[in-house]
Amino acid sequence: MEIRPIKTEQDYDSAIGRIEELWGAKKDTPEGDELDLLVTLVESYEMKHYSIAPPDPIDAIKFRMEQMGMTNSDMVKYLGSQSRVSEVLNKKRKLTLGMIKSLYKELKIPAEILLA
Numbered sequence: 001m002e003i004r005p006i007k008t009e010q011d012y013d014s015a016i017g018r019i020e021e022l023w024g025a026k027k028d029t030p031e032g033d034e035l036d037l038l039v040t041l042v043e044s045y046e047m048k049h050y051s052i053a054p055p056d057p058i059d060a061i062k063f064r065m066e067q068m069g070m071t072n073s074d075m076v077k078y079l080g081s082q083s084r085v086s087e088v089l090n091k092k093r094k095l096t097l098g099m100i101k102s103l104y105k106e107l108k109i110p111a112e113i114l115l116a
Helices: 009-022 030-049 057-068 072-079 082-089 097-107
Strands: none
Touching: 009 030, 057 072, 057 082, 057 097, 072 082, 072 097
């Protein structure tokens, strides 16, 4: 087992290939240990080179609304008046801390997304 840091795309591709070969290796065996190490290295490389930016807070709200079959009128109890809902969803008004707390608590939208 020769484990090296993943520095290039070629290193990354080789590591992925080896992971595929080792997939299903039993835990606490040399192959299982190698698999664990390679997965950790690949995850680190992917976080650095292929990170995914968090979604825009308003896009996250709209997505949750769509998932739950909600309309703008349904958002009044979380954001305030109908005009305030419109302003927030059209990005003309920022979310307040009270709105964020309500959206987090009631609609289960992660606070770290709403605070972005």
